[in-house]
Amino acid sequence: GQQVMQIPQYQHVQEGEDFTTYCNSSTTLSNIQWYKQRPGGHPVFLIQLVKSGEVKKQKRLTFQFGEAKKNSSLHITATQTTDVGTYFCAGPTGNTPLVFGKGTRLSVIA
Amino acid sequence: DAMVIQNPRYQVTQFGKPVTLSCSQTLNHNVMYWYQQKSSQAPKLLFHYYDKDFNNEADTPDNFQSRRPNTSFCFLDIRSPGLGDAAMYLCATSRTGRLNTEAFFGQGTRLTVV
Numbered sequence: 001g002q003q004v005m006q007i008p009q010y011q012h013v014q015e016g017e018d019f020t021t022y023c024n025s026s027t028t029l030s031n032i033q034w035y036k037q038r039p040g041g042h043p044v045f046l047i048q049l050v051k052s053g054e055v056k057k058q059k060r061l062t063f064q065f066g067e068a069k070k071n072s073s074l075h076i077t078a079t080q081t082t083d084v085g086t087y088f089c090a091g092p093t094g095n096t097p098l099v100f101g102k103g104t105r106l107s108v109i110a
Numbered sequence: 111d112a113m114v115i116q117n118p119r120y121q122v123t124q125f126g127k128p129v130t131l132s133c134s135q136t137l138n139h140n141v142m143y144w145y146q147q148k149s150s151q152a153p154k155l156l157f158h159y160y161d162k163d164f165n166n167e168a169d170t171p172d173n174f175q176s177r178r179p180n181t182s183f184c185f186l187d188i189r190s191p192g193l194g195d196a197a198m199y200l201c202a203t204s205r206t207g208r209l210n211t212e213a214f215f216g217q218g219t220r221l222t223v224v
Contacts, residue, residue, distance in 0.1 A: 031211065033211075033212060033213070035213075041217075042200055042215040042216065042217050042218050043153065043200070043202075043213075043215050044215070045212040045213060045214070048211065048212055088152060088153075090213075095165065096155060096158070096165075096167065097141060097143075097158060097204070097206075097211070098143065098155070098158075098202075098204070098211075098213055099155060100145075100152040100153050100154075100155075101152060102151075102152045103152050105150075
């Protein structure tokens with residue numbers, strides 16, 4: 001079935017380094033959402049992108065939606081230990097309103 | 111103020127003994143979801159409701175059932191839990207539409223099968 005693919009699976013960075021995770025779909029998405037899940041926690045909504053080529057920023061986080069609305073990225077500038085967690089993209093696929101990518105687990109070494 | 115509440119937070123059940131997990135919401139959202147999340151994996155959608163319209167994912171085992179008696183409440187019934195059903199079960203809600211469809215998650219119920 002339709003899937004939302006996400007890479008990399010893991011990322012280890014030194015504190016202060018940048019981090020990027022990528023999400024790809026085989027079909028056009030009406031929107032894409034990003035969530036963060038801290039260890040032991042539940043997914044928490046970060047942002048939703050709807051428009052082709054859309055770019056949104058939240059402090060050190062930059063989210064992009066591709067022109068074809070098939071890919072998206074999340075970039076964190078100058079990571080901090082508080083950024084640790086798993087970042088998921090999620091979007092509607094077929095008749096399913098919200099399917100999650102496999103996630104990227106971010107570790108930040110102080 | 112919790113908006114999506116799952117009870118209990120931790121549930122231990124015996125192999126083969128039916129168990130019910132509950133979820134309630136104060137957001138008046140029309141969409142409710144049940145996800146299963148195993149360790150180091152992504153949440154996997156089991157079912158979702160648009161209002162009372164039930165939608166079952168094709169690969170959700172028959173062992174899993176759900177009920178939504180009203181807008182606020184949703185239940186996940188596992189008829190005969192196996193060891194492989196041990197996981198975190200997450201309930202979430204959202205509104206339909208193209209915009210502002212973010213999902214709000216409960217804190218989850220961690221199910222242990224012994």
